[in-house]
Amino acid sequence: GQNIDQPTEMTATEGAIVQINCTYQTSGFNGLFWYQQHAGEAPTFLSYNVLDGLEEKGRFSSFLSRSKGYSYLLLKELQMKDSASYLCAVLDSNYQLIWGAGTKLIIKP
Amino acid sequence: ETGVTQTPRHLVMGMTNKKSLKCEQHLGHNAMYWYKQSAKKPLELMFVYNFKEQTENNSVPSRFSPECPNSSHLFLHLHTLQPEDSALYLCASSQDGGQTGEQYFGPGTRLTVT
Numbered sequence: 001g002q003n004i005d006q007p008t009e010m011t012a013t014e015g016a017i018v019q020i021n022c023t024y025q026t027s028g029f030n031g032l033f034w035y036q037q038h039a040g041e042a043p044t045f046l047s048y049n050v051l052d053g054l055e056e057k058g059r060f061s062s063f064l065s066r067s068k069g070y071s072y073l074l075l076k077e078l079q080m081k082d083s084a085s086y087l088c089a090v091l092d093s094n095y096q097l098i099w100g101a102g103t104k105l106i107i108k109p
Numbered sequence: 110e111t112g113v114t115q116t117p118r119h120l121v122m123g124m125t126n127k128k129s130l131k132c133e134q135h136l137g138h139n140a141m142y143w144y145k146q147s148a149k150k151p152l153e154l155m156f157v158y159n160f161k162e163q164t165e166n167n168s169v170p171s172r173f174s175p176e177c178p179n180s181s182h183l184f185l186h187l188h189t190l191q192p193e194d195s196a197l198y199l200c201a202s203s204q205d206g207g208q209t210g211e212q213y214f215g216p217g218t219r220l221t222v223t
Contacts, residue, residue, distance in 0.1 A: 004151065030209065042113070042199065042214035043152075087152070095209060099151040 002026045004100035006088050011106045012078055020073045020086050020103045028093020034062055034073045035087040037102065043087055046073070075105075083107045112136040113215035115200050121221045122190065130185040130218045132200030140205055141183040142212065143175060146197040158183060159205070190222045 005023045012018040024032070031050040035043040049055055049064035049071060061074040075082055088100040113134045122128050134141060143155040157165035158177040172194075174186040183200055197219050201212040 008149065033211075040216075042216045044214070045211040048211070089152075091209060097154065097212075101149055101151045 002092060002098050004088055004090060004098055006086075006100045006103045008101070009104045009106065011108060012075075014078055014080060014107055014109050016078050017074065017076050018078060018105065020075070020088075020105065022071045022073070022088035022100060024069050024071075024088075024090045024098070024100075026069075026090050026092040026098055029066060030091040030093065030095060032062075032064055032071050032091070033087075033089045033097070034071075035089065036084050037087060038084045046086075078107050080107050080109070113200060113202055113213050115198075115215035115218050117218060118216065119219045119221075121223060122187070123223055124190060124192075126190075127186070127188040129187065130198055130200075130220075132183040132185075132215055134181055134183075134200075134202040134213070134215075136202055136213060138202040138204050138213070139180055140203045141177060141180070142201040142203075143183065143185050144199040144201065146199055146217070152199070156185075187220075190220075192222050195220055195222045 003025045033048050034046040036046050037043040047062040049062050052064055052066055054061055054063045059076045064071045085102040085104045087102045090098045116131045140159045142157050145153040154167050155169045156175045161177050172189050176184040197217045199217045200215040203210050203212045
């Protein structure tokens, strides 16, 4: 079966750095997405990786290793507004998006 | 403002009621989606419409009936629901229906079935 694993919840301190991991087992791979979802709001797109390596976008970076079936989202200089759920999703060989259950990130002052 | 709106934002209905959820996208996209989001579970894709044609129906019970009159509007008609159908229902749109691109989500309808 197809599976996306990410931690259920993480806690970090304002101003620090946090890494949210995502591992996947899917039938094929056509890209990996990260979305952010604040409580009670719509998920919003953060990043897309299809090739191995690191994609940097401001305070957020996303890394992919296709051989390891692994990605992470790195958040730097954490702010209170970064408290949200972070969703990992993989596009499989049939171009179906397989979603993880999300990681709830709690930022403490 | 994501460009995708959903109404109502909250809905409480009994198991014998009939109600409809509405979604509208103002982004000129060609594909629209219905998702179910339950607590601590992955997003479940329910239906996909590409150029108004349904291209995906992920074994959704017939008590959920989608309607897509045009590329900008999407409805989810609900009847004789069960308590386990209580969840957040999200609508999304994208430029194409292959799910290869970024999806833009609406804020969702929080549905409670009593």
